[in-house]
Amino acid sequence: MSGSNSSLEFLFAGIIQAVDLIVRMDPYVASVTKVQLMVSGVAVILSAITAIALASAISFSEFRGKELLRTAINTSMGLPPVAVGLVVFLFLTRRGPIGFLDLIYTPAAMIIAQYILATPIITGVSITAIESIPRKVWDTAYTLGGTKLDVSLQVLKEARLGIITAILAGFGRAIAEVGAILTVGGNIVHQLYLGGVLQDVSYTRTLTTAITVETRQGNIPEAIAFGIILLILSFFVNFIAMWVRKRSVG
Amino acid sequence: MTGDRDIENMKGIMRKDMREIFLKSVLLGTILMVILGAGCIGKESTESTASGVTNPPVQNEPAHVQDEPIKVQEKLRMATTTSTYDSGLLDVLNPVFQQKCNCIVEVIPKGTGAAIQTAKDGDADLIFVHARGKEDAFVNEGYGVNRRDVMYNDFVILGPESDPAKIRGMTSAAEAFRNIAAAGMAGNATFFSRGDNSGTHTKEKAIWDATGIVPSGTWYNSVGKGMGDTLTAANEKLGYTLADRGTYIKWKSKEGFELQLLVEGPVKGGDPILKNPYGIIAVNPEKYPDVNYKLAMEYIEFVTSKDGQELIKNYRVNGEQLFFPDAK
Numbered sequence: 197m198s199g200s201n202s203s204l205e206f207l208f209a210g211i212i213q214a215v216d217l218i219v220r221m222d223p224y225v226a227s228v229t230k231v232q233l234m235v236s237g238v239a240v241i242l243s244a245i246t247a248i249a250l251a252s253a254i255s256f257s258e259f260r261g262k263e264l265l266r267t268a269i270n271t272s273m274g275l276p277p278v279a280v281g282l283v284v285f286l287f288l289t290r291r292g293p294i295g296f297l298d299l300i301y302t303p304a305a306m307i308i309a310q311y312i313l314a315t316p317i318i319t320g321v322s323i324t325a326i327e328s329i330p331r332k333v334w335d336t337a338y339t340l341g342g343t344k345l346d347v348s349l350q351v352l353k354e355a356r357l358g359i360i361t362a363i364l365a366g367f368g369r370a371i372a373e374v375g376a377i378l379t380v381g382g383n384i385v386h387q388l389y390l391g392g393v394l395q396d397v398s399y400t401r402t403l404t405t406a407i408t409v410e411t412r413q414g415n416i417p418e419a420i421a422f423g424i425i426l427l428i429l430s431f432f433v434n435f436i437a438m439w440v441r442k443r444s445v446g
Numbered sequence: 447m448t449g450d451r452d453i454e455n456m457k458g459i460m461r462k463d464m465r466e467i468f469l470k471s472v473l474l475g476t477i478l479m480v481i482l483g484a485g486c487i488g489k490e491s492t493e494s495t496a497s498g499v500t501n502p503p504v505q506n507e508p509a510h511v512q513d514e515p516i517k518v519q520e521k522l523r524m525a526t527t528t529s530t531y532d533s534g535l536l537d538v539l540n541p542v543f544q545q546k547c548n549c550i551v552e553v554i555p556k557g558t559g560a561a562i563q564t565a566k567d568g569d570a571d572l573i574f575v576h577a578r579g580k581e582d583a584f585v586n587e588g589y590g591v592n593r594r595d596v597m598y599n600d601f602v603i604l605g606p607e608s609d610p611a612k613i614r615g616m617t618s619a620a621e622a623f624r625n626i627a628a629a630g631m632a633g634n635a636t637f638f639s640r641g642d643n644s645g646t647h648t649k650e651k652a653i654w655d656a657t658g659i660v661p662s663g664t665w666y667n668s669v670g671k672g673m674g675d676t677l678t679a680a681n682e683k684l685g686y687t688l689a690d691r692g693t694y695i696k697w698k699s700k701e702g703f704e705l706q707l708l709v710e711g712p713v714k715g716g717d718p719i720l721k722n723p724y725g726i727i728a729v730n731p732e733k734y735p736d737v738n739y740k741l742a743m744e745y746i747e748f749v750t751s752k753d754g755q756e757l758i759k760n761y762r763v764n765g766e767q768l769f770f771p772d773a774k
Contacts, residue, residue, distance in 0.1 A: 290682055291702050300682050382679045383670050385641065387662045394662055401670070409670040412556060413642055414563030 206416075213417035214424055224385075224396045225421050232402040235303050235377065236370035239310035240318075244363045246311075247318035248352075251359075254319075255326040256348045266323070272316035277309075281379030284309045288380065301382035303400055309376035314366035321365055325358020326351060357444035364437040371429055374404035383409060403429075520549040522741040525562075525570035527645055528672045530724070531555035533692040533768055538761055543748050549741055557672065559643025565589060565727075568734040572742040574749075576645035576690075576724045590727035592743065594750050597758050597769040599691050600711025601649055601720040604677075606684040607706055610634040613686075614708045619717040620656040622709045626686050627657070630665030636685035637661065640676050641668030645722070650688045653719060681705050690722055692768040699764055713770070724769070726750075749773070 217225050250269075254262060286292055288300040288308075299305045329351050337350040352359070381400035388397045398406075403426045410419035530536055531553060540551045554564060558575040565573045566589050573590070575581060584590045603622055605613065611629035613622035629635035639661075640647040654661055667685070669676045673693045680687040681703055689697075691711060697703050710716030726746050731739035748754045750773035758771045 290684075298683075301679055382667075382675070384679070385668045385670065386664050387660075387666050387668060388664075389662050394660060396668065399664070399667070409642070413560050413670070414567075 210416040210420050214420035217417060217421040218424060222421075223390055224398070225418070225425070227385075227396075227398040228401050228403060228406045228422065229425055231303065231398045231400065232371060232404070235306045235381075235402060236310055236367060239307045240314050240363060240367045240370055242307070242311050243314040243318050243366050247315050247322055247362070247366070248359060250315075250319045251322035251326060252348060252352065255323055256344070256351075269316050269320050269323070273320045275313060275316065276375070277313060277373045278375030278379065280312050281309055281376035284312065284376065284380045300380065301384060301400060303381070305380040306377045306400060306402070309380050310370045310373065313373060313376060314370050317369055318362045318366040321362035322355070322359050325355040325362060328358065329354045357440050360440050361437050361444075364433050364440070368430060368433050368437075371426065371433070372404065374402075374408060377402055378405045378408070381405065520547070520738060520741055522547075522549055522551045522572060522738055522745060523554065523570045524551055524572045524574055524745070525554045525556060525560075525564040526574040527558050527561060527576055528555050528674070529576070529645070529690045529692055530574055532672075532674060533696060534763065535692075535758065535761055535769060538757055539749060539754065542753075542757065543745060546748065547741060547744055551745070557640070557642040557644030557646075558648065565729050568729070568736065571729055571738045572726065572745055573729070574724065574726045576722055577648040578723060578725065580645075580648065581725045581727060584727060589730055589733055591730045592746060593725055593727045594746055595772055595774060596724045596726050596749050597755075597771045597773070598721060598723040599769050600713045600716070600722050601646065601688055602691050602694055602707050602711050602716075603686065603709035604680065604689055604694065604705040605635075605686040605708045607704065608684075609706075609708060611686065616709050617717060619653050619709060619719050623653050624657045624659060627659050627661060630661075630663060633665070636665045636667060636680075636683055638676050638680035638683070638685045638687040639666065639668045640673065640688075641670045642672070644672075646673060646688060646690055649720070649722065653688070656719065677703075677705070692763070695763050695766050695768060723772070 254266060254269075284305065285300065287294055288297070288305050289295050290298075290300070299308070333354050334347055334351055337347040342350065377400075381402070383401050383405045384399045385396045385401050386399050388395055390397070401409075403422045407419050407422045407426070410416075410422065524536075526536070532555070536551075536553055540553070543549075544551055554561070554570060556564060558577045558580060561570070561573050561575050562577075562580055562584050564570045565584070573581075573584070574596070581590070581593060585593050601619075603613065603619060605611070605626075611622070611625040611634070613625050616622045616625075626635055626637055630637060639650055667679065667683075669679050673689060674697075676687055677689060677693065677697055679685075684704065686708075687705070691713060694707065698707075709720075711720035711722070712718050726749060728739060728742035728746060729737045731737055749758070755771035755773055758769050759767070761768055
């Protein structure tokens with residue numbers, strides 16, 4: 197309680213230094229941001245491809261166990277990231293079933309973990325989007341002589357805004373997640389000479405994992421900088437999602 | 447008749463509703479009671495601490511005051527390194543001290559750098575760490591008082607059995623690091639650093655300084671986390687790393703741990719640069735009047751006393767002594 201003045205100063209000083217780190221594109225901060233975007237971006241692109249295929253298969257066809265599959269997908273939408281991290285770790289560790297691939301503590305391992313986390317969300321939300329397309333769209337496409345594939349493509353086209361929202365939701369989850377990538381990525385930075393200066397350059401350290409380690413080590417400006425970038429990213433994602441939703445309504 | 451059935455159905459639904467409402471209110475009641483109970487206990491303890499200072503003893507109930515004084519257990523916040531915590535030493539020392547002082551020792555395990563930062567922020571009463579340079583700076587900057595030596599152990603260099611850098615049995619840590627760097631540049635070896643400003647990381651940097659090499663390249667991996675995380679990473683990638691002997695002894699019998707001790711520290715006759723002294727420092731009460739200075743000093747007295755030093759000396763993990771008392 198000793199002096200709220202000094203604690204405010206501490207906070208402001210941290211924020212000012214953080215903004216400075218971002219504005220002058222500090223190589224460490226930039227590399228961490230790059231790894232985050234690369235890992236979450238690739239994971240979500242792969243997830244989206246799988247999810248759209250899966251959502252189409254479920255929405256456009258009847259088969260045994262369909263309801264069970266839907267329930268499984270809905271349940272996995274809320275998988276705890278740390279648990280996913282542990283399972284991926286157990287598979288990738290040197291003693292694990294695919295340990296020989298030597299993927300543990302690489303960006304590839306992080307992509308796998310985030311792929312598993314994002315796919316159910318994108319699938320689940322996409323199914324809802326597809327099934328909310330009015331029946332008459334399906335029927336019209338069919339009566340116009342479309343094959344099953346034509347009908348499906350037409351419906352998917354109508355549902356595109358919902359599917360984009362689904363992908364954004366998956367991306368939002370991926371960039372906010374820390375438990376899985378911390379376990380399988382290892383939070384590693386390399387020391388490299390960049391332009392003659394020794395620099396920490398992220399290998400598997402992301403915005404979220406960096407915030408945890410920088411805070412614990414008392415590097416508050418760095419932690420705040422990563423926090424700001426992460427907030428801007430989620431804001432951006434939500435902004436697009438809102439814009440898409442507005443368009444789909446209007 | 448259908449009407450009757452409807453009414454029966456409705457009764458059934460209502461009964462179900464009632465049951466639900468009943469269950470919900472029971473649940474809500476329980477939660478409320480827990481919250482209120484916790485509130486009362488909290489209030490009670492603040493009142494009783496305050497009563498010693500401000501309120502005179504209540505005249506009406508002297509019996510109560512004398513027979514059962516409500517004793518609030520004081521709390522000592524100790525910021526310490528992961529090595530003292532993970533090794534299990536504090537699980538031996540703290541219960542004995544807690545019995546003595548009738549207090550609670552709250553341990554905040556972090557790397558040495560972070561532990562010192564915690565104390566600098568006024569969030570600890572005491573630090574128990576291992577990085578002499580940083581400890582001296584902590585005292586010189588006025589944050590700490592009464593630094594005492596407690597004990598020492600040492601660091602060892604671990605690596606894979608194949609030992610691509612050929613450092614096994616070397617007597618110079620700097621020489622070994624030089625070989626690792628050369629093998630790393632050639633793409634045959636990797637090194638895993640704590641990279642977290644901990645005591646171990648500080649020692650690692652001191653050894654690199656002694657080699658005259660600045661480690662750089664993709665072979666040099668900085669983990670930014672604790673000893674356990676770093677050992678896990680080095681073991682997964684079969685790389686080299688610097689570890690404190692205590693953590694190594696605990697880890698070497700773990701299932702699947704394949705790293706081997708390749709370069710010894712001074713405890714087993716190795717390079718003196720690998721010595722790892724532990725110090726304990728009370729946080730300066732002039733800097734932070736809220737800290738529990740009295741209890742911090744009692745703890746320092748305890749670990750540097752004959753009893754405390756004996757406990758440290760006799761502490762064994764897997765039959766090996768982890769720490770060597772050297773309080774003066």
